[in-house]
Amino acid sequence: MAAPFKHTIHDAHHHFGWDHAIAPAAKVAPGDRIELECIDASAGQITAASTVADVTAMDSAKVNPVTGPIEVDGAEPGDILRIEIEGFAPSGFGWTANIPGFGLLADQFRDPHLKIWDYAADTLAPALFSEMARVPLKPFIGTIGLAPAEPGRHSIIPPRRMGGNMDARDLAAGTTLYLPVEVAGALLSVGDTHAAQGDGEVCGTAIESPMTVALKLDLIKQRPLAFPRFSTPGPVSRHLDARGYEATMGIGPDLMGCARDAVAGMIDHLGALHGLAAEDAYLLCSVCGDLRISEIVDQPNWVVSLYFPRIVFD
């Protein structure tokens, strides 16, 4: 039996932006197990009853809240915070949106679009996107990071070397994450929980879903770490891979352009295969399509591929 949680940090303790001057919501010791309640990335602006009008009305100053910060006793700049992601208590509610001006193909998708998800929080069975498509779920933490040394309030949207809004879909149950500490106490905050996402999060949102997260924290003293790293306990794509993939490529001298071409190609391909509307295909690519860099050395042209799992339509 695991040790009991030493702390529960409730979702009332959420904040917007990174700032090492924000007072800690809790103080924990290395070795402690904690649980955190995380609200969704819209901070409640999108609900199960929402329509696309709520996407248009969203207050962008109130997005991507994180729960915390949590002070870790004894943490000092130059240490590494070791975070075991033990598990999730998902809510069953989620949303995915195209938010105008945001996302890899913002120039091609100018209108807001919204999908509300109602998934089985207990079984995590593949979630219904439409009559034709079901998305395998794998809850993970979209935003997990430490306060930066640089004073002031910093936007939470871009990830940084101390982590933050990394949106790396394998920060899931069983994964251990290592973050570089920049300030005394480390000041960990966590939020932006997702029920599923592909590598890239191409439309800008995943299955955004409130969840409670269980973590175990430890310190590694005075070891250099340039950027976050993590270890997964096993395979990372088994929920997606059984039926193989459709893959589209972008080829050219700019990785960003390659990625855009690969995603645009998959939107066309899913439309041709399944009659899917382009905005629906874009959202589906975001929640379960993976961007892989196939080659990055055959100068001057690189290849980025978007892998879409066929199981979604099988």
Next chain:
Amino acid sequence: MAAPFKHTIHDAHHHFGWDHAIAPAAKVAPGDRIELECIDASAGQITAASTVADVTAMDSAKVNPVTGPIEVDGAEPGDILRIEIEGFAPSGFGWTANIPGFGLLADQFRDPHLKIWDYAADTLAPALFSEMARVPLKPFIGTIGLAPAEPGRHSIIPPRRMGGNMDARDLAAGTTLYLPVEVAGALLSVGDTHAAQGDGEVCGTAIESPMTVALKLDLIKQRPLAFPRFSTPGPVSRHLDARGYEATMGIGPDLMGCARDAVAGMIDHLGALHGLAAEDAYLLCSVCGDLRISEIVDQPNWVVSLYFPRIVFD
């Protein structure tokens, strides 16, 4: 029982560079099964007896030969050539090199480095890199493409919209590849076979290995295709994923910089974990580490992660 091969294109029919003026080595009909003998990417300049001196001496005008071209009866510009990759007869010999001036971290790895592989061509058992490390194998085609419409001889190193040196590691047995036809007869050439490679091919070479390749060709008439696409018959990472991954991240405003930081981080990490020399870690990342774009929307910073399979050291 499969239909017999209609054509065997021997490795004497290899050429350097793309040029639609090169005379076809064979003419085939849609529906034909063919086999092609492919020599290695050094065109025999690296052998099982080679030392690092042969890397330095390599004639760069004689690299990346392809076998062909094969004229497909009835193919016209605007068609799609559909290529079923049926299987491989691998040779058991391979090489991986750091070639000065080539590769993602060419500025950090200025000296030539060479690993000669001797793998089991019949069982394809994981290949010994060192006493500590074994690399799971999955043969695939590094270079497969069609002649471009633009006249003249074009370097074979960069991939193009008609395919070519895509180095996409899932162009493996069972995969179906779709390439856009730009000239009458399509003019397919194939080479640069690899026994294993990670997504990215970060040091610039894979396990470069001569093989015979079996393909089935078909035409799809007059359908637009901006870039190549492919379908895999099933999972693509099962040979690597059983023990999970170590992953390092690069975070910043430039995808290329992110990828470089992620790879540099893994080289450091493998050194710390296993005492691996940096140049060996770089080669290992190239043959079995995967570059994934974790997020590409949280402006202005993106995340690229290098996933290294733990099974290599287990």
